[in-house]
Amino acid sequence: MTSFAIRARYVLTEKGLAKEKSVVVEDGRVKALVPWGEEGVEEILERKEHIVLPGxxxxxxxxxxxxxxxxxxxxxxxxxxxxxxxxxxxxxxxxxxxxxxxxxxxxxxxxxxxxxxxxxxxxxxxxxxxxxxxxxxxxxxxxxxxxxxxxxxxxxxxxxxxxxxxxxxxxxxxxxxxxxxxxxxxxxxxxxxxxxxxxxxxxxxxxxxxxxxxxxxxxxxxxxxxxxxxxxxxxxxxxxxxxxxxxxxxxxxxxxxxxxxxxxxxxxxxxxxxxxxxxxxxxxxxxxxxxxxxxxxxxxxxxxxxxxxxxxxxxxxxxxxxxxxxxxxxxxxxxxxxxxxxxxxxGHNNSLLPGSEANMTVVSLEPQWLYPAHDPVEAVISFAGARDVVDTVVAGRILMRGRKMETIDEGKLTEDLGKNREKIKKIVEELKSSL
Ligand SMILES: [Zn+2]
Structure with missing residues (x-):
């Protein structure tokens, strides 16, 4: 049984915006939204200047x-x-x-x-x-x-x-x-x-x-x-x-x-x-x-x-x-x-309400281009980008935690892309010359 909680300034669910709540995740699902301090789990991601959004x-x-x-x-x-x-x-x-x-x-x-x-x-x-x-x-x-x-x-x-x-x-x-x-x-x-x-x-x-x-x-x-x-x-x-x-x-x-x-x-x-x-x-x-x-x-x-x-x-x-x-x-x-x-x-349920799948995107509201984020949802839609995404959670599994990839070796990926650069270039050049 895997469980953890994200303690965030804001949580956006299908029902609206909740303030100073923790999303408690258990076995791939959202178990509950509780006030800070009442999570009842050991692992807590502190995201106090962030908003948790449905994935x-x-x-x-x-x-x-x-x-x-x-x-x-x-x-x-x-x-x-x-x-x-x-x-x-x-x-x-x-x-x-x-x-x-x-x-x-x-x-x-x-x-x-x-x-x-x-x-x-x-x-x-x-x-x-x-x-x-x-x-x-x-x-x-x-x-x-x-x-x-x-x-x-x-x-x-x-x-x-x-x-x-x-x-x-x-x-x-x-x-x-x-x-x-x-x-x-x-x-x-x-x-x-x-x-x-x-x-x-x-x-x-x-x-x-x-x-x-x-x-x-x-x-x-x-x-x-x-x-x-x-x-x-x-x-x-x-x-x-x-x-x-x-x-x-x-x-x-x-x-x-x-x-x-x-x-x-x-x-x-x-x-x-x-x-x-x-x-x-x-x-x-x-x-x-x-x-x-x-x-x-x-x-x-x-x-x-x-x-x-x-x-x-x-x-x-x-x-x-x-x-x-x-x-x-x-x-x-x-x-x-x-x-x-x-x-x-x-065909999924990403509502972030209890019982829904724990698919979540956590965005930091700290960067200067988002400050002072009077309305956090407005800030996300009008100002935030991929650079502000801090955590990505898929079916209760944290794939990116605090901007660190947990399951993908980006160094190896870059290396492999480098090794294949000429091969890819050749395909594109041949295709273009055949047009
Ligand atoms: Zn298409």
């Missing part, structure tokens, strides 16, 4: 694209579409060693940023990701890169369904494995129905990219006379829980209606969506279960506290310019998005 959820990431970091300049960004021309060809060139290194680097970035759960959009080598999760204690939903329409190298629907099922069986009871679909133009109906059926049979969640490209909407309307989310609805795929839909920038009123009535998770990636797709409608619409995603380390630092600031600026720019309304996408909406609606978007 952050990165609802859309690509853990095995991080080694492309800073290789995507403006010229590449304008390639239509960048994923089939550059991102997928890169993923195909990863061997097991590089996939493991990418997974470790992504996880290290996430732990430093206070992320306690992530949704992988589709890893080319998911076993490497599972290995990195097991050794670090990081939690997330692992998925296999799943598409059956592209070129001669592309696996068949049957093969992908079988590989996903094998992955689910092999990972059983260690990490979560979900079904995934890559992109509506790259998947047959057989594949969509097969993956959906598998998720239902095994009781797992599903994630897919949707409404991220105008060409995709035109493709859907020409081929099916329906828009992308309406196709998913017709095929019964929207009945799977949890469902996390990435991007959804180009959704019609009907599609937003489906999202809302079915309470499907929508993962907005504020930086990437703004750069590649444009402003998102989500800040202007009530009642959608909204989360925040990084879209992977090729595009962002994986710091969700940074993403939330981009979301705030983009969301308000939209609301102010269209409605002259400055209160849209307020601090409480952003906390909800940052924590994936307190974990609900991924």
């Amino acid at each position: 952050f959820v990165d609802c859309h990431t690509h853990t095995q694209q991080i080694l492309l970091r800073a290789s995507i300049g403006d010229e590449l960004l304008q390639l239509p579409p960048i994923w089939t021309r550059y991102l997928i060809p890169f993923e195909r060139r990863l061997d097991d060693d590089l996939a493991l290194l990418s997974s470790r680097l992504s996880i290290a970035n996430m732990v430093r940023s206070g992320t306690t759960f992530f949704v992988e959009a589709g890893a080319p080598r998911p076993m490497a990701l599972i290995e990195a999760m097991k050794e670090s204690g990081m939690a997330g939903a692992v998925t296999l890169s799943t598409f059956d329409i592209l070129d001669a190298e592309t696996p068949s629907a049957g093969e992908l369904i079988e590989r996903t099922e094998r992955l689910m069986r092999e990972a059983k009871d260690t990490v979560e494995v979900w079904g995934s679909l890559r992109e509506i133009m790259m998947q047959s109906e057989t594949l969509m129905l097969g993956i959906a059926d598998l998720c239902r049979r095994r009781g797992t969640g599903i994630t897919y990219h949707l409404g991220e490209y105008q060409g995709e909407v035109d493709y859907s309307l020409s081929k099916y006379r329906k828009r992308p989310l309406q196709i998913m609805e017709d095929l019964g795929i929207t009945d799977i829980r949890p469902t996390v839909i990435a991007h959804g920038v180009y959704f019609s009123r009907e599609e937003i209606g489906i999202l809302r009535s079915k309470q499907l998770g929508l993962c907005w990636c504020p930086t990437v969506d703004s750069i590649l797709m444009g402003p998102h409608w989500a800040p202007l619409v009530e009642g959608v279960r909204l989360g925040i995603g990084s879209d992977g380390g090729a595009f962002t630092t994986l710091d969700l506290l940074h993403e939330v600031k981009v979301a705030r600026a983009v969301g308000k720019a939209l609301a102010v310019s269209l409605r002259y309304e400055k209160t849209a996408l307020g601090t409480s909406d952003l906390i909800k998005a940052l924590t994936g609606d307190f974990g609900r978007i991924v």
Whole structure:
């Protein structure tokens, strides 16, 4: 039985802000919130100028694209579409060693940023990701890169369904494995129905990219006379829980209606969506279960506290310019998005109330850029970043304690990245010259 307590100035739960409380953790769950001094456990983390927040959820990431970091300049960004021309060809060139290194680097970035759960959009080598999760204690939903329409190298629907099922069986009871679909133009109906059926049979969640490209909407309307989310609805795929839909920038009123009535998770990636797709409608619409995603380390630092600031600026720019309304996408909406609606978007309970999973992010309010933090939640949303995250706790296990990594050897990680530098550089150069 493992138990400890975090004694903090503030604790933010789904019910609101508590002052001078300790969160008592036992066997991976929040046992109680008690006044300072009444913890009844031996191990106490003193965090008297800090706020404990429900763990952050990165609802859309690509853990095995991080080694492309800073290789995507403006010229590449304008390639239509960048994923089939550059991102997928890169993923195909990863061997097991590089996939493991990418997974470790992504996880290290996430732990430093206070992320306690992530949704992988589709890893080319998911076993490497599972290995990195097991050794670090990081939690997330692992998925296999799943598409059956592209070129001669592309696996068949049957093969992908079988590989996903094998992955689910092999990972059983260690990490979560979900079904995934890559992109509506790259998947047959057989594949969509097969993956959906598998998720239902095994009781797992599903994630897919949707409404991220105008060409995709035109493709859907020409081929099916329906828009992308309406196709998913017709095929019964929207009945799977949890469902996390990435991007959804180009959704019609009907599609937003489906999202809302079915309470499907929508993962907005504020930086990437703004750069590649444009402003998102989500800040202007009530009642959608909204989360925040990084879209992977090729595009962002994986710091969700940074993403939330981009979301705030983009969301308000939209609301102010269209409605002259400055209160849209307020601090409480952003906390909800940052924590994936307190974990609900991924089928977890991160409420920080007694009985919930002990997934926590502890932020220091001491740095001068946060001082005097009149409202600590406002300080977190508007001023704090990964550099202020002090502790990251996943399912009651402390992965970072007082900024010291407990389960990840960062020195060794840096050394391994150094050793592979030339190999990575060569892949990127070859890819670029083939464009
Ligand atoms: Zn993506």
